[in-house]
């Protein structure tokens with residue numbers, strides 16, 4: 189490999205724009221890679237020197253994030269979304285087709301250094317898949333023809349800016365709108381309503397609303413805000429969690445694309461109530477295309493005095509928002525990993541307590557809220573806490589947006605008051621032959637048709653908002669295998685149960701997949717499930733085997749059918765494992781072979 | 793007079809596949825408890841007895857990883873004949889030290905050793921008596937069903953003693969944290 193030439197004239201302005209602050213290391217690396225295609229040792233060394241940090245810190249960050257590259261990956265870096273719904277929509281065939289057309293192997297750069305093709309976790313385009321990313325830009329609704337066109341554009345070295353704009357169109361697909369998606373927006377209305385209540389009054393409304401977080405855990409938002417307000421600190425921060433990495437979830441993408449103003453107002457109101465003056469949006473790298481429109485809207489907000497100093501003319505109400513990008517790491521959706529990532533470090537979950545509300549970003553009191561939660565804040569401000577609490581169920585107030593994908597006629601977003609039955613959602617989306625619904629992404633539950641009468645609410649089936657629907661010709665084993673690969677890939681590696689456990693799960697499922705499975709493997713999976721779910725450090729590990737366990741227990745035929753061996757056998761061909769030694773020793777005698785099975789008789 | 797019929801002694805087989813016999817040395821480290829052990833069990837095939845092939849047994853203790861075809865045969869023989877099979881030590885549990893060769897192509901390793909090193913003849917031995925190397929070094933549980941695993945390189949004599957006495961008395965074997973803490 190030739191030592192890449194460092195280009196100070198490219199790197200210096202980037203570093204300057206981020207004030208040479210090591211806390212912005214991740215942002216600097218992302219921009220450097222956009223400009224240079226990869227982060228060579230020279231580039232990393234230059235950045236380390238400029239920021240006055242050890243080069244190993246830089247390397248640690250580069251190696252942590254899947255979408256940062258320390259080896260060249262070509263001018264065009266194509267990544268197919270590898271989620272189960274993309275696979276069901278035909279993504280493996282499309283990827284094979286592209287590899288063939290470009291005469292490439294997966295993950296290997298073309299000889300001329302032009303292009304590489306690989307896989308990535310769910311890109312959040314599940315309602316309009318199969319999808320891929322090329323240099324972090326999403327292309328949806330792939331067909332064989334579009335793959336051909338893309339290959340031609342790549343071969344012609346056409347700059348992405350000149351590719352047909354409709355490739356990059358991302359639709360909202362709002363199929364059912366309610367409180368949030370169906371209401372008109374008037375700029376500043378929510379903020380002014382909050383200001384009319386005063387900070388304590390607005391906090392009281394939040395309490396009355398009983399609004400709970402939409403990011404998964406369902407924590408009561410007012411409690412979180414109060415804890416942050418009351419914690420000692422020099423600065424406070426409001427963080428919007430827009431990492432949306434849970435496979436099958438895409439509601440936050442739509443909210444940031446078409447409802448961003450409400451997110452901003454929700455953050456500013458959170459600032460108003462807690463005394464925070466700074467907001468940060470952590471935007472997953474897959475949604476980079478949203479950054480420019482978001483920045484433009486933020487400028488509008490500042491111009492209209494809805495952000496900045498003295499918001500709405502209220503002296504002392506200062507609040508502004510900055511956007512940080514992620515770079516391909518599902519674990520960064522976990523709030524403490526997200527904070528580490530905001531600080532420019534590898535996104536490894538912190539030990540809790542202390543919780544972010546007392547010790548978060550830069551060790552200051554920090555509120556982390558999901559995009560949807562922050563939108564709901566504006567409803568509380570406008571309609572009051574009591575009115576808000578009037579919809580939904582007792583423990584789950586308000587409405588919930590559900591991202592529906594998979595075997596349905598109308599994939600997209602469906603907003604309902606909490607308490608809606610699973611069967612209602614399926615009917616509205618046109619799922620006529622569902623054999624299973626995976627709720628809340630790969631980390632959630634897998635429901636059987638007998639459970640379709642259950643309700644979406646924290647007191648019954650909680651969800652961060654995704655429904656992946658499986659029709660009657662689907663094999664749930666494929667889903668289990670897909671989730672296993674997802675978690676193996678996304679485990680941050682910090683703790684052993686998750687790092688090793690997720691890999692063992694994947695190997696065992698692969699073994700069963702290749703026809704070598706016996707009861708033994710099934711028991712091993714159960715044992716590993718118990719171990720990983722009880723001894724992992726963060727929520728990624730503790731939930732990684734939920735869906736697998738559901739499939740194993742609620743859909744017994746899925747595994748029974750595949751556990752075809754009477755007793756344990758190796759997952760590979762033992763005789764073939766001797767082939768290389770046979771070859772170099774020039775042997776082919778009887779002793780140079782092993783039979784595949786343990787057998788009843790005596791070994792040779 | 794003791795009227796109870798004497799409890800039938802359990803039969804134990806042990807083997808070292810591709811290991812260093814360190815785990816067996818550790819078994820000898822139970823010192824005077826060896827005398828107690830032979831009251832409870834009878835050794836079948838084992839480097840301790842020098843019996844070369846094993847009959848029906850209750851417990852198999854196996855150290856070392858699976859590196860070659862002979863290891864596979866021995867391991868299968870023990871699996872067929874023993875009710876309980878225990879992987880003893882890092883090599884048996886994970887591949888351990890021998891698995892360091894897994895980073896290399898086995899053909900290249902053989903050629904380097906037998907053809908390229910000074911003083912070698914330029915030929916990989918081809919005697920049919922010699923076991924052939926597997927492409928990779930495997931832990932026991934990739935070749936046969938394994939019932940129990942004892943970690944350590946080697947596990948301490950105390951750990952082995954605890955494990956064995958638990959097994960012999962029909963308890964679920966348990967090691968406390970101290971006995972597999974190595975730092």
Ligand SMILES: Cc1cc2nc3c(=O)[nH]c(=O)nc-3n(C[C@H](O)[C@H](O)[C@H](O)COP(=O)(O)O)c2cc1C
Pocket residue numbers: 400401402403404405406407409429430431432433434518519520521522523524556557558559561562726727728
């Ligand atoms: C592995 C993992 C991934 C997560 N991903 C997200 C995510 O993408 N978006 C999100 O809002 N919350 C995510 N969470 C939950 C957050 O840790 C946190 O609870 C949430 O952002 C709090 O916001 P809320 O109170 O508004 O729900 C994730 C949690 C875990 C354990």
Ligand code: SF4
Pocket residue numbers: 519537678679680681682683684686687724725726727728729730
């Ligand atoms: S559970 Fe997994 S993702 Fe979480 S800290 Fe441990 S290794 Fe990392």
Ligand code: SF4
Pocket residue numbers: 810811812813814815855856880881882883884888889944945946947
């Ligand atoms: S585990 Fe250690 S002591 Fe036991 S055989 Fe292997 S190298 Fe020797």
Ligand code: FES
Pocket residue numbers: 269271272273274309310311312313314315317318319435436437593
């Ligand atoms: S991006 Fe395709 S399923 Fe999520």
